[in-house]
Amino acid sequence: MTCTEFLALLDDLIDDAVTAETRAELQQHLGRCGHCEVILNTTRKTIEIYRSHEIYDLPAGLRERLHAAIMARCKKGC
Amino acid sequence: MSTIQPIAGELEPHPDVALVDRVRAGDVSAYDTLVRKYDRQIFRIAQHITQNREDAEDVMQDAFLKAYQKLGQFQGNSKFYTWLVRIAVNESLMRLRKRRTGKMVSIDEDVETEEGSVPRDLADWAPDPEQNYKQAELAEILRKTIQGLPQGFRIVFVLRDVEGLSTEETAETLGLSIPAVKSRLLRARLQLRERLSRYFRRKKVPGEARNEK
Ligand SMILES: [Zn+2]
Numbered sequence A: 001m002t003c004t005e006f007l008a009l010l011d012d013l014i015d016d017a018v019t020a021e022t023r024a025e026l027q028q029h030l031g032r033c034g035h036c037e038v039i040l041n042t043t044r045k046t047i048e049i050y051r052s053h054e055i056y057d058l059p060a061g062l063r064e065r066l067h068a069a070i071m072a073r074c075k076k077g078c
Numbered sequence B: 001m002s003t004i005q006p007i008a009g010e011l012e013p014h015p016d017v018a019l020v021d022r023v024r025a026g027d028v029s030a031y032d033t034l035v036r037k038y039d040r041q042i043f044r045i046a047q048h049i050t051q052n053r054e055d056a057e058d059v060m061q062d063a064f065l066k067a068y069q070k071l072g073q074f075q076g077n078s079k080f081y082t083w084l085v086r087i088a089v090n091e092s093l094m095r096l097r098k099r100r101t102g103k104m105v106s107i108d109e110d111v112e113t114e115e116g117s118v119p120r121d122l123a124d125w126a127p128d129p130e131q132n133y134k135q136a137e138l139a140e141i142l143r144k145t146i147q148g149l150p151q152g153f154r155i156v157f158v159l160r161d162v163e164g165l166s167t168e169e170t171a172e173t174l175g176l177s178i179p180a181v182k183s184r185l186l187r188a189r190l191q192l193r194e195r196l197s198r199y200f201r202r203k204k205v206p207g208e209a210r211n212e213k
Helices: A003-008 A010-014 A020-032 A034-052 A060-075 B015-024 B028-050 B053-069 B080-099 B135-147 B151-162 B167-174 B178-200
Strands: none
Touching (some): A003 A020, A010 A020, A010 A034, A010 B178, A034 B135, A060 B028, B015 B080, B028 B053, B028 B080, B053 B080, B080 B167, B135 B178, B151 B167, B151 B178
16 A cells, blocks of 8 residues: 555544455554654544634623524514 | 433434424424524634634524524424534625625635645654643634635534534535545645644754754
């Protein structure tokens, strides 16, 4: 397997959407290619960081205000 | 948010179905529950697309109101959440078009960029690199980085990786084909990785850099 072939399957590997056979081939490539190993690990980390850090939080006060506005209009039938 | 996940999986109806039924029967308080359940996600998606706080506030209100009005059309063959996200995405794009009058805003335009499709920065990252930054600093880095992505990549990444929609749901929500979602997701992930690398790469230990000044 080449690095290009590895990259083409990177998403499927990350999303756990590969067959056992393909997984074994990918693992084999990782075993001898430090670059692809870095790409895999840092891409996983990228997703994890974005998933676990709230970059646009909704402050409680604003949330209550928006909520009240929505419900008031829904009660009137919009 | 504590929603009880049904153990039997597909056999149990999604808890939202009962709430939607109650709203349809005239119980407005059930809608209150639905709004509270999903308001953070909708606000976040709206911010990611509009990149503007006030627009996101408006989108959130409009999306929930529109969903309420259109609840009669909700078929129940997709999840309420996915259906709601689709409304929010459309509202966000409409808001963007209003703001950038004359400039077309579309998520299905083909994004002409090869950036990130071939990884260039191959440096390994520090272990738990995010811990080298203060919370606010990190949030700023993450915001700046994702804002630099082409719109069509950003939305796919947000829906798929941040909000956890499936590839199929993302495709349905955005009106894209599954291969298009997949190709955008890969490029979004790689571009973000590449851009974050400059902040997160392992710093050289001074004693090791003998060949450098
Ligand atoms: Zn490789």
